[in-house]
Every structure is written in C-alpha cells, then in structure tokens.
Amino acid sequence: MEQFKNIKDNSGFKVPENYFNEFPKKIEEIIANVKPDKPKKLQLKAYYSIAAVFVSIIVVATVLIKNYTKEPTQLENQTLAYLECNIYDVSDEILYDVTIESESLETKTNNNIELDVLAEEITEEEIIYNYNN
C-alpha cells in the first residue's frame, strides 16, 4: 500500500476554478425550472374538477329556480284547463260503471235465491211422493 500513498492525496483529477462556488447556483436554477411533481399535478386536477362541479351546480340551480318562478303561458293555461275537464269525465264514467255492475249483481243474487227455494220445494214434494209409493 506504500506506493498508493501519493495517489490518495492527488489522483490527478482536477475541477474547474470556482466549480464548487458555482455549483449551488446552478442546481438552484435547475430546481426552479423543474416541472411540478405528480402530486402537484393531481392537486391541480382536483381543483379543476371541484370548480367544474361547483359551476354545474350553480347552472342547474339557476335553471330550476327560473322554471319554478315563471308565470304559465296562455297555451299552458289552456292545456291545464283541458286536462282538468278530462279528469271529471273520467271519474263520472267510473261512477257510472260501478253503479251498473252493482245493480246487475243484485239482480243475479235475487234470482239465485228464488231458484234455490223452488228446488227445495220440489225436493219435499218428491220425498212425499216417494214415501207414498
């Protein structure tokens, strides 16, 4: 190892004058020009998304409020009136149908009872006849 001793202190490598004074400035400039990191980019994306959602909410809210407070037009009034008349017609029809159905049901039931009574009378007569013979 004796022969290495001179090499250790002076291996022949040199640096430009003032290199170590200027290097910190150089690295400072490089770092200043470095593009934003991924997390920063993601942060920016998140900000833009939040802003877009906020604007959409405002637009939708404005449209809804406008529709709610708007006076109906003449055509809309006419349509509403027509719809209201139709509703009464339909309910009358339903009432009418229900009445017809209940009436016929009542008649049917009465007829059935009379038939049953007749059947009972016949059966008694038959029994008496069979007994006598």
Added chain:
Amino acid sequence: MSNLSDLEIYELYKIDKDKSFNLLVSKYQEKLYWHIRKIVITHHNADDVLQNTFLKVWKAFPNFKNESSLYTWLYRIATNEALTFLKSDKTKNNISYSNTETKVINLLESDVYFEGNDFEKKFQQALSTLPEKQKLVFNMKYFDEMKYEQISEILKTSVGGLKASYHHAVNKIKDYLNNN
C-alpha cells in the same frame, strides 16, 4: 461549508425548504463530487451525475424518514446515479469488459481536468479492471476513508463481504501495477 449537523438541516427543511437544501448542497457537494468522479472518471460526466443526484435528493427529501443517516442516504443516491450512468453509457457505446482499460485511458486523455502522471493513469487502469462492486468498495474505503459499517449501509452488503472485496481489490491492483 455548512456548520449545521445533518439533523439540524433535516429539521430546518420543515421550516425553510430552500435554505435547508442549499445548506445540504454546500455541505456535501464536494464529497459527493469526488465519490462520483472516481466512478465516472471525467469532470463533465461527474458534473452531470452530481446534478442528477441533487435533483433526486430535492424530489425525495420530503420522504426522507431520518431512519438512516443523511450522509449514507446521499451516498446511496449518488452511487446509484453513477452506476446508472455507467450502465447507460456502456449500452450506448457498446463497451465490453475487455476494452474498459482502453476506455479509461481514452477518457483520462480527453479530459482537460485530468493532470495525472503515468503512474496515476496506470492506477486508474488498474481500478478499471476491477468488478464494479470491488471498485466501489475500494474507492469508498481507500479514497473516502469510510468505515466498513458506513459502506455496509450504503451498499447493503455485510461488513465481512466488504472486507473480502477490499482485500481482493487491493491484491488485484498490486498485481496489475507489478505486471504492467
């Protein structure tokens, strides 16, 4: 040169990033430069690798956990950057192990910031014949006068393995110098 300790620089980073980083650069630029220079040989390449090293340090400093010392962390980044540079250089120029000695001589002769004598050139040639790991261990132990424990932390190798590597490296260099 900064008089602050590594821990003080690390703590300062939480308050003033720029100031802390500038202190870090001032404190370690010279040590890291010479470490890199011995791996990549020319000043131009060493300057490039040193810039990349500090750029990486700047980006990774917020994630530094202070589990290992700042000194070994910086050395590890510098070593990795230098080795990555050598690998890409080898791929670009298609250099095989058989002509690395010629490559070193060419690099030294083309570098205006090398003023070594014949023996120093021969010494660099002898170093270039070593496997990458042995060369690193030799540089860190011999030139940077680092302890085996510190080298072990940087290269993630056992102290026993490092001692064996250094021993082999010294013998190979001696042989080379005696035979050439």
